[in-house]
């Protein structure tokens with residue numbers, strides 16, 4: 013892609029190159045024709061006499077050219093047209109690299125070409141019969157053979173020449189001969205094995221088709237036919253027959269290979285990537301050893317001006333993952349049949365309609381069944397992909413199965429509700445369906461299972477990345493290392509590059525400074541270095557934990573995107589036991605970074621607009637949706653911008669609708685403080701120290717059959733007539749996207765509430781993720797900073813902003829697009845992380861997947877305050893200075909203002925001999941009450957209320 017851009021930007025040069033390609037192709041064709049139609053009778057350089065017409069297709073010039081080429085190179089002359097065509101093509105395709113010519117590699121290739129050509133010519137000269145009247149190896153081959161044979165004899169010469177050809181080939185093409193031999197060997201072995209297994213495979217395939225499949229389909233079809241042809245069949249038996257059909261089809265068809273293969277392909281792509289990195293890290297490790305320090309590599313002779321100071325990219329063939337076959341499971345042939353064929357039986361249809369309010373639309377049901385791997389319906393879809401004819405017969409029964417799935421889904425919602433201790437969503441659905449041994453039972457009959465909470469969403473919902481690797485060669489890295497040393501020397505800093513760590517976005521060079529050189533000297537030169545190295549930005553890492561070196565991070569020329577799927581698919585995340593584990597992205601070496609929100613326990617995210625904050629927040633939320641169900645984690649999302657978080661509306665994890673109104677937002681924070689206090693009381697009643705201990709105790713008690721009654725139940729205040737039992741408590745994550753807005757609108761109160769939650773909520777399992785694009789001290793106040801130890805800084809515009817977030821500079825040198833510095837709790841050294849990328853479609857798919865698993869049970873009190881409409885004071889809270897808190901002089905002041913018809917602050921001040929602030933507050937209260945108008949242009953207020961009636 014980027015290459016394409018370059019070609020366009022060089023359109024003048026590009027035209028020339030394209031012309032060159034055409035000329036080279038024509039020339040190559042001409043030489044090929046001249047060589048193939050060579051006739052010894054034609055005139056030529058080595059011919060003196062000439063009779064008759066020229067037979068060469070290239071005419072006299074062709075005849076001469078062919079003659080010269082054969083004379084000098086013999087058979088090897090046939091290589092010449094290919095070399096001409098190849099040169100034209102290379103110049104055309106690699107035009108962008110003309111500007112960054114690496115003379116070292118060009119001379120290597122040239123040397124390789126000469127060695128190969130001479131070796132082949134001489135070998136041909138020694139072993140092949142003459143071509144026309146020329147020697148088979150031309151004069152070149154003859155001369156070399158003549159010079160070598162007296163000294164090395166036939167065999168020795170041949171060996172030396174073969175060695176020259178092999179070396180030349182490797183130098184020319186850069187292809188490892190050893191790898192080539194290995195590949196050929198593996199290919200041959202694979203072919204032989206494949207051919208050997210072929211008869212067995214063919215026969216087993218034939219047998220399977222002939223027996224099982226056919227019988228399975230016939231059974232299925234006949235069952236469905238019977239279901240259609242027996243209208244008198246009791247209606248309540250229909251779901252059963254559908255379920256049986258589903259069951260039988262599930263037995264017949266195992267998961268198709270297509271579903272397994274793509275994953276394997278993916279794994280191989282990842283492996284490829286890993287091996288690349290391990291190669292590069294091996295390189296960097298080897299550099300650390302004294303024997304191969306840059307100074308001793310001998311490569312320092314490269315002219316620094318010729319080398320680009322940034323890591324360049326070679327053309328890379330697309331990875332196999334690109335061509336990965338995407339499998340879109342669906343109802344296949346059966347879906348249209350549902351719409352066209354028989355209506356569901358009346359009773360079932362009625363039920364489906366009844367349950368509709370509680371269930372997702374048809375698409376969701378389809379999605380639901382698509383994604384529930386291992387369920388019978390999924391397998392039925394596979395079956396129907398194979399047997400369209402059976403699908404028609406099955407349509408009626410399947411409609412019923414799907415209708416049942418609707419109600420089953422509703423029942424799932426009901427279960428969820430119970431699990432979370434909230435009000436049941438739909439009593440009808442609850443009474444209509446129940447789950448027995450993991451199977452939904454409608455009435456007495458088992459039907460298709462709904463989409464369960466477990467297994468959690470599949471990683472297949474995320475895009476398979478179109479990875480573009482950044483193939484940096486060790487030589488290129490070495491060049492840059494030399495350049496870094498040279499540029500530092502320009503600034504009178506003696507430093508040796510002792511380690512090079514290429515990553516997906518940046519490459520870190522570790523520098524060993526000469527004794528007495530301060531690291532801060534390099535930091536101060538960061539922008540000068542960036543300029544002289546032609547880099548966008550350079551980050552200097554003064555302290556690398558555990559090492560005595562200074563780090564210099566240069567952006568790669570071709571930046572790799574870190575995809576969410578790649579990071580999520582790592583063992584570090586999958587094996588993480590915490591329900592609040594989140595992936596962030598990759599570190600500078602390309603290793604996934606997984607963090608635990610429970611340990612943070614609150615996170616402050618800041619960065620300028622467009623730096624990748626929202627994507628970062630989405631990645632964190634999506635990780636949580638991949639790690640935990642609503643039983644474990646609940647969200648309160650506050651989104652003053654009204655667009656970033658609204659996508660999550662309706663997932664079962666939400667405790668309330670996504671909050672966009674700031675008054676409601678402060679209510680939500682108040683609710684959190686109240687909930688925190690309630691949880692503390694519960695925990696102290698149970699004698700546990702944190703939420704984990706509390707949940708363990710509840711689970712233990714339930715297992716023992718002795719659930720713990722709610723110790724805070726008060727019969728006089730509660731609606732519950734009997735003492736309720738305690739249930740598992742989920743962690744609560746409060747995500748605020750743009751909390752600066754909240755601070756501005758609601759004011760100091762928010763800061764207090766946030767500080768209060770931040771101070772205490774860790775043990776209660778309430779966690780804050782606060783994001784802002786305004787990293788200024790009036791937003792990220794001292795109070796907030798003191799209580800939120802974990803920070804995440806995306807790119808910011810100034811050092812001051814970086815200090816506001818991280819208490820140190822560095823974030824101003826980040827590269828944007830998700831590049832971040834993550835400061836873990838309790839440390840002072842931030843980690844550079846390249847944030848993972850997730851696009852909106854992927855988020856939508858994960859959200860839709862959760863929609864299909866259940867509905868949220870909103871708690872109204874969160875947004876509206878307490879149910880009686882009165883603000884209950886939280887423990888330790890003093891009443892706010894409310895509007896109704898009128899000044900004792902207010903009434904007198906109103907009388908004075910309305911009588912005197914003068915509504916100015918100064919008149920009230922003078923009359924009552926009070927301070928300016930107090931008088932201003934009284935006038936403001938009058939304005940709100942409509943006694944005086946708002947201030948006009950001239951600063952005066954009009955008195956609106958009539959004077960008080962005189963007695």
Ligand SMILES: Nc1ncnc2c1ncn2[C@@H]1O[C@H](COP(=O)(O)OP(=O)(O)OP(=O)(O)O)[C@@H](O)[C@H]1O
Pocket residue numbers: 573574619620621622623624625626627628785829830831846847848849850
């Ligand atoms: N991790 C990433 N990898 C690649 N590109 C990214 C990444 N994160 C963000 N981007 C790119 O940067 C753009 C801006 O990101 P994002 O919308 O998250 O910024 P923001 O800081 O939230 O901006 P705003 O505050 O204006 O909403 C995205 O549209 C995306 O193209």
